[in-house]
Amino acid sequence: MIIKHCPKEFTVRERSIVCHKKDDCIVATIEKVDWDTTLLVKEMAKALAISQKSVGYAGLKDKTSASVQKFSFYGVPEEKVLSLNIPGVEVKDVERGDRINIGDLEGNEFDIVVRKIKRPKPELGKDIQKGLDRFSEWHGFINYFGYQRFGLQRPVTAEVGKLIVKKDYEGAALTYIGKPYPLDPMSEVRREFLDDMDFKKAYEAFPQGLRYERAMLFSLAHEGKDFKDCFKALPERLLKLFVHAYQSKLFNEIVKRRIEDVPPNVAEIGDHIIMDRYERKATTMVNRSNIERVSRMIEGEISVSAPLIGSRTILPNSTIGSIAKEIMEREELDFKDFENHTFRPFDSSGTQREILARYSDLRYEVLDDEIYGSTRCDLGFFLKKGQYATEYLAQLLGEEALPERIDDT
Structure with missing residues (x-):
């Protein structure tokens, strides 16, 4: 079965959170069709003659969709934002507010x-x-990471992340630039690159659409960068995705194996749970004195959590912890592998994620x-x-x- 027959058959509306402590930005509600969020930010910044860093947003939206989300603009007058004229983009309304940062939203309404x-x-x-x-x-429902986290035509992100965690930067760079996949229309040009390893030739051969691969190839061919430093040609948001994708892949496997043994709505002694407290997520451990209360609360908004493994992860003394330990042994992983003091975008301390997700307003x-x-x-x-x-x-x-x-x- 398919989705996104056309962008308007996949509509996303953010429930945004706009704060008003400084009110030093113009906050606009923008409807966009068939626009990648980051590319639109670049286009709007260019049209408004401001830095891309002056444009804030709460979350990334898929290109093949119709989405309504808020953007903040610093250092630009209201009338200029209202006069934005970009195909497929409509400014619905504006207000004053604080800068919008990643995560400043309650969630998303989907049609x-x-x-x-x-x-x-x-x-x-x-x-x-x-x-x-x-x-x-x-x-x-089970709170797996979706295929968007890993890639569809070319699901290479988690593989690159694993190589980065292992500090195999040559393998990571060559995999990202060159590994071919059956559904990738650029598989032939990638294969040719891996065959001859000619960075200059590959830079000329790769089409403009592969802008990130070309940026890395330019660093290797014309700037004399090594395989680690060539990653610095990529935007930080993309750099962080590599390790996060690997962590997400491990999370999905941990959860899948756990629910084969223990239902997702059942907490065990030793499990970690996540609950909302004063608009922040709090974690605690299940023990003999609170397990009955926790079991009742799972019917509401709390959930057992599983680790997104990082340098500071503490595994629970439960089924989830045992599974995570087995997976780490198989992957030959140590917590300290996720430390990277020389390149911060590749450093991750880890976190927890609920194994249950809640939904509402279904029709x-x-x-x-x-x-x-x-x-x-x-x-x-x-x-x-x-x-x-x-x-x-x-x-x-x-x-x-x-x-x-x-x-x-």
Whole structure:
């Protein structure tokens, strides 16, 4: 089954958090269609003649979507923001407020059309009810990281992250620049690069669209940088994604193995749990004196957590900890491997993530798919920040939903 037949069939509206302590920015609500967030920031900064660092936003949105989100602009008058004229972009309203930073949102409202479902409408309806019954039993759905975290056409991010953690910068750079994948339309030019290892030739051969690979190749070919320093040609937000993707892959495996043994809504003595306290997440450990209370609270907003392993991770003395330890031994990992004092974007102390995610405001309708002659499902729902709509859909509908350009069935 597919999503994103067109951008407006995958609509995202941020529930933003705007503070008003300084009110030193113009905060605009912007509707954009078929725009990658970071590329739009670059385009808006250019149009407004300000630095990209003067533009703030709470979260990244996929290019193939229609999204409504707030941006903050520092050092530019209101009328100039209102006069932005960029195709596919509309400024809906403006106000004064503080700078918006990554994470300054409650979550996202989604309206999604899922097409090409190869099940009759009655069967799909029954499958959805089974999914909802499972979510009701668990008090949520499994909080896996979605495929966006790792890449679809070229799922290389976590592999590069592992090599970075191992301090194999040559392997990391060559993998990022050159490793071919079957669905990657640029696989041939990458393969040629790995065959002859000619940085200058590859820089000329790689198309402009591979701007990050070209930036690294330029550093290697024309600036004499080594394999570690060539990563400095990339933006910091991308650099951080590599190690985070590897941590996310390990998290997904830990959670998958844990729920094979212990239901996700069941806490064990020794588990770590996460709860919201005064708009901040707090963690605590399950013990004999609080396990009954914790078990009741899982029906609400708290969840058992699993580690995103880093240099300061303390594994729980429970099933989750045992699984994480086994995985670290298999991966030949030590906590200190995640330290990187010479290049901070590659350093990670680790954190915790809930194994259960909550949703609200679900509505759905099962219809005939007039385009593919199959079944479609129109859905709307709300997820908190950091949760993946694609994972929610997969668990609700019982099948992974891929973007149309990736689906080959």
